[in-house]
Structures are given as structure tokens and as C-alpha cells.
Amino acid sequence: MMQVPILKMNDVLIVTLGNDITDDEAIAIKHNILVKIKETECQGLLIDISVVDLIDSFMGRILNEIAEMAKLMGSRTAITGMSPQVAITMIELGLKLQGVYTALTVEKGFEWLRNPNTGA
Amino acid sequence: MMQVPILKMNDVLIVTLGNDITDDEAIAIKHNILVKIKETECQGLLIDISVVDLIDSFMGRILNEIAEMAKLMGSRTAITGMSPQVAITMIELGLKLQGVYTALTVEKGFEWLRNPNTGA
Numbered sequence: 001m002m003q004v005p006i007l008k009m010n011d012v013l014i015v016t017l018g019n020d021i022t023d024d025e026a027i028a029i030k031h032n033i034l035v036k037i038k039e040t041e042c043q044g045l046l047i048d049i050s051v052v053d054l055i056d057s058f059m060g061r062i063l064n065e066i067a068e069m070a071k072l073m074g075s076r077t078a079i080t081g082m083s084p085q086v087a088i089t090m091i092e093l094g095l096k097l098q099g100v101y102t103a104l105t106v107e108k109g110f111e112w113l114r115n116p117n118t119g120a
Numbered sequence: 121m122m123q124v125p126i127l128k129m130n131d132v133l134i135v136t137l138g139n140d141i142t143d144d145e146a147i148a149i150k151h152n153i154l155v156k157i158k159e160t161e162c163q164g165l166l167i168d169i170s171v172v173d174l175i176d177s178f179m180g181r182i183l184n185e186i187a188e189m190a191k192l193m194g195s196r197t198a199i200t201g202m203s204p205q206v207a208i209t210m211i212e213l214g215l216k217l218q219g220v221y222t223a224l225t226v227e228k229g230f231e232w233l234r235n236p237n238t239g240a
Contacts (some may be wrong), residue, residue, distance in 0.1 A: 003171055004138075005137070005138055005168065005170070005171045007168055007170075007226050008225070008227075009226045010227055014127070014134075016125035016127055017125070018124075018125055048125065048127055050125065050127075051123055051125045106127050106128060106129045107128075107129055110129060
């Protein structure tokens, strides 16, 4: 099973999702992120999906769940680099990523996680 | 083939290497990083290997090459999160990563890439 590295930079965890993530891997990623949030007591979670060009309903739901669960654990979520295709799919699936800050670049997402009052 | 995402944050490219990278993948990663350096004109390259617990001579050489090539293109390299096993292997293989800043945390590597005078 592919292991997705989780980087910690200051108070923010950075996860970069690749293509072709299986359902089992998605569940493992969700679990690992939550464990890492607890472990590092970080306040922000940045998920970069700029290389993802296709998302299915399962992965979309997992993204939504990660954000909701991270929020319960006191961590804000930003999703960056969404491609047009993925945005179309997310809306068609009815997944609006409520409470999640979305931005095209990692810089903007990171900036928002550190200073939430500056945008979104 | 596994695609390794390359994040751009400010002037720095961030690459996180996973385990079980094949030789072909390592070559592809090297190529993609160099293309991205040219594309983004970034000044720093951060390679996080904190989840890598085993490195072979080929991957060690590739890491060395990436740093040397990036330098020719005007980009400094920092490698972060090296495990004891990997450090042992690197020295036993005679790979000293000259001109590369190494640090245990991503924060330190990132900080150095932005202000090279503060350490190393």
C-alpha cells in the first residue's frame, strides 16, 4: 500500500495526494492524518491535490470527512490546487467542502492556516 | 509509475519521497524536479525523506545528483528527516551530500533555504 508522507511545518501538516489512490489507501490516509494531528497538536491541515486530475465519490467523501474530523480535533483544513475537473466532480457529487478554505496555491493555503482572518 | 508531487511554497520546491521507490521512478523524480526548477525559477529545493527507512546505492546517488544538478541551475538543496539507518547507509556508500544542508525537521530546512546565512 502506498504511504502518503505527512510533512509538519510549523503548526501546519502538509499532505500531498497523488493520483490513483485506492479506497483502502484513502481510508489509511484519513487515519494517518488524524493520528498525526493528535501527535503533533497542529492547528492547520493543508491537503494539496494539484496533481489529482480525477476524483471519485469515495475520495470526495473522504476529503469531506477528513476536514470535519480535523475540525473536531481543533485543526483547520485548507485544500489547495484543485483542478477544474475535480471542482466539477465535487459539485456534481454534492460535496461542498463546508468550512474548508480552498485556494489554488500552497502559499495561499498555508498563509490562511496561519492567519485565518486574512481571507476565505 | 508512482507520481511524486512537487509542491511550490514561496521560492522553495518541496518534495516528499516515500519508501519503495524503484530505479525508474527515481530517475523520473530527478527529471521532474529539474523541469520544475526551470519552470518555477525557484531558489530552493527541499527533499523530505523522513518516511524513507532504507536507501540503496542507486537512490543515494540520485539524491547526490539532484543536489548537484539543482545547484548548477541556481537552486540550493536541503534534505530533511534522515533516519539513522539512512545516514549509516549514506556514509557507508561514500555519499557525503556535499553542499547539501541537512536537518531533521522540515522547518529548519525551509528556514535555511530562505536564509542560508542562519545555519549550516
